[in-house]
Structure formats: structure tokens, C-alpha cells
Amino acid sequence: xxxxKGRIKxxxxxxxxVFFVAMLALSYMMxxxxxxxxxxxxxxxxxxxxxxxxxxxxxxxxxxxxxxxDELNNIDEKIKTLRNDxxxxxxxxxKKIKSGETTKKIAYLTFDDGPYYNTYKVLKILKExxxxxxxxxxxxxxxxxxxxxNANCHEVYAAIAKDNHTLANHTxxxxxxxxxxxxxxxxxxxxxxxxxxxKEKTGVTTNIARFPGGSSTPGYTKGKAMKKALNEAGYGxxxxxxSDGDGGSLPNYATGMKNFKGTINDKIEVVxxxxxxxxxxxxxxxxxxYLRDKNYIILPLFYESVMVNKG
Amino acid sequence: xxxxxxxxxxxxxxxxxxxLFGYLYxxxxxxxxxxxxxxxxxxxxxxxxxxxQEQITEKEDExxxxxxxxxxxxxxxxxxxxxxxxxxKSLS
Numbered sequence: 001x002x003x004x005k006g007r008i009k010x011x012x013x014x015x016x017x018v019f020f021v022a023m024l025a026l027s028y029m030m031x032x033x034x035x036x037x038x039x040x041x042x043x044x045x046x047x048x049x050x051x052x053x054x055x056x057x058x059x060x061x062x063x064x065x066x067x068x069x070d071e072l073n074n075i076d077e078k079i080k081t082l083r084n085d086x087x088x089x090x091x092x093x094x095k096k097i098k099s100g101e102t103t104k105k106i107a108y109l110t111f112d113d114g115p116y117y118n119t120y121k122v123l124k125i126l127k128e129x130x131x132x133x134x135x136x137x138x139x140x141x142x143x144x145x146x147x148x149x150n151a152n153c154h155e156v157y158a159a160i161a162k163d164n165h166t167l168a169n170h171t172x173x174x175x176x177x178x179x180x181x182x183x184x185x186x187x188x189x190x191x192x193x194x195x196x197x198x199k200e201k202t203g204v205t206t207n208i209a210r211f212p213g214g215s216s217t218p219g220y221t222k223g224k225a226m227k228k229a230l231n232e233a234g235y236g237x238x239x240x241x242x243s244d245g246d247g248g249s250l251p252n253y254a255t256g257m258k259n260f261k262g263t264i265n266d267k268i269e270v271v272x273x274x275x276x277x278x279x280x281x282x283x284x285x286x287x288x289x290y291l292r293d294k295n296y297i298i299l300p301l302f303y304e305s306v307m308v309n310k311g
Numbered sequence: 312x313x314x315x316x317x318x319x320x321x322x323x324x325x326x327x328x329x330x331l332f333g334y335l336y337x338x339x340x341x342x343x344x345x346x347x348x349x350x351x352x353x354x355x356x357x358x359x360x361x362x363x364q365e366q367i368t369e370k371e372d373e374x375x376x377x378x379x380x381x382x383x384x385x386x387x388x389x390x391x392x393x394x395x396x397x398x399x400k401s402l403s
Contacts, residue, residue, distance in 0.1 A: 009314045016321035023328035030335040037342040044349045051356050058363040065370040072377045075384045082391035089398035096402065104401040130390045164387060297397055 087302040107296040109133040111275035115156030117148035119275045125284045132300040136170035136210040157201035166300040168208040181218040236308035240272035246280045
């Protein structure tokens, strides 16, 4: 009986050890599999990380393109902001010039009595030379341009506004010798009518005016009242300090350049031109070059400028 | 007595080896689950990247078209930027 028990124990021990060895073998195989899986997992994780990095790059690229699209969609707003920045900096430069802190100078190119069909040519030259100017407009041409009866002169307003030049008011009638200066009411009526026309054609509300013939034309007393009325209506007014004489008889290019150069003496110049004049139009590229060579920065007029009188 | 001790040791060893196997099995299972999840995630991200690429192409086309449309405004903006820069230089 004792021997039989001992034998059973022996068999049991053998079976246990066989199982033990088998389990060890299985564990070893499982360990190998575990190692293989771990290597595969590491590879997959690295791959996943790389793909995620690519995804992040794509997301950034999409964001970048979206930002660019937004910028283009808001470009008009951006130009408006830049324009205001330029006005602010121009005001600062004017102060520096006045106090003698800089040798830089400013020229404001202004064009009176338009729009004409020829204004398109003027706009083209200004664009080619990257110049912003000021147009003192009037309704003397009405819808038919004198210099091209087939062209609608009211359409020129939009072209001036599109190029972001300063649109200014030169009265609806320009009738300095036809009742414009009879009294403050006749003058302000012509200002308001021109303001409404510009607003209708471009959406721009003007705030700078020029007296046809100049601010002295109405005479001292009447002029004073008109300037006060302009001020009350939110306007500033401006004369000019230089010109090529194209308001009178300007025979040719050489005379125009001579006249023009002869009037360029100040550190801040408001140059008077007329956008109907062919000689002035031809002169423009040389005028711009001359001013730039003389250290002038050419700018559009703005209400806050020291050259725009208030009251 | 000796056989009893050997038997006990054998049983302990067997139990230990079963434990080790069990542990390795579970760890391995965990790994396999993680691998499966990661593979699934990769597939999803790859699909998403494909969509992103299509979106990028579309957006780039849209941008180019818009750029062409606002070409004049871009030139206009450049003029004002140059003016601003020139003024800044003059003021510095």
C-alpha cells in the first residue's frame, strides 16, 4: 500500500514537472510573441505619430490658406485702414516739416474742374507712377464729357474713387462769374449739390472744398461768411501754392514745366492742375519725377492736413 | 517525506509557470488591442488627411481665383503700403 502511494506521488511529480516544462515553453513562446507585438506596436506608434504630424501640417496649411482668403475678402477694409494710417503719418510728417525736424517735403497734386474724359488718362498716369492725388470735381461737364461727347462723365467719379484718390468738392456749377458767389446760400447750395452728386456716384462724402477761382474770389466779407458756413458743414477748404498755369493759356510743354518748376519753392506744396489739359497730362510723368528728385513725397489731401483750412 | 517536498515544489513551480504564462498572455492581449486601436486610428487619420488634401486643393484654387479677381486691389494695397513705409522712413 505504502509503495503504491509512493508510486502515485512519483507519477504526480512527473506529470507536474511535465506540465511545468510545458508551461515554461508556452510562456517562452508567449514572451516571443509579446516581444514581436511590442516591436510592431512601437513601429505603429511611430507611424501614427508621423501621420499625425502630417495631419497637423495639413491643418496648418488649411488655416494659412483660409487666412489668406479672409485677407483677400477683406482687402477693401485693409486698404481703408492703410489709407487712414497714411493720413495720420502724413499729418505727423507735416508737423515735422513745419518744425524743421526733417528735410523731407510734401507735394499734394490737385486736379480741378473735372471730371473730363481726359481724367481717365490722368488716372492711368497716376497709377503707373503709383501716385495718389486729389480731384476737385464739379458738374460743369454734366453727363456728357466736353472732350468726348460719347463718354458719360458721371462714370469717371467711380474710376477716381476706385483708385482711392481724394474726391473733393469744387461746387456743382463752378459759376464764379455766374452767381455762385451771390451770397453764402448760393455758394453752399452749389457745395451741397456737388456733395450729393459725388455721394450718389461713389458713396464718398466729401469734406474738402476749393473755391472756384480761389478763396479770394468772393471778396473778403462774403468769403469769410462762406468759409464759416463751410466749416459748419464739416468742410475744410484749400487754395494752392504751385501750378503750371494750365488754368490760363498754356501754349506748350516747355512753358508748363518752366511755370511749374518756378512755383515749387515751399516744403509743403499744393499743386494746382486741371485734368482736362493735354499739356498738363503730358507733363505729369516729368512733374512726378521732378518732385521726387527734389525729395518730395507725393500724397493725397486729407481733412486734417495743415494745408486744409478750417474756418 | 522527500517525495512530498518534491511534489510541493513541483506544484509551486507549475503554479508559478501558469502565473507567468497568464501574465504574459494578458500583457500580450493588451498589446494586441492597442495595436488594433492604433491601426484603426491610423486608418481614420489617413482618411482625414485625404479629405484635407482635397480641401487644400480646393482652397488653393479658390485663393488663386480670388487673387485674380482682386488683382487691382492688391496693386492698390501695395501702393498704400509703400506710401506708409515711405512716410515711416521719413519720420524715423
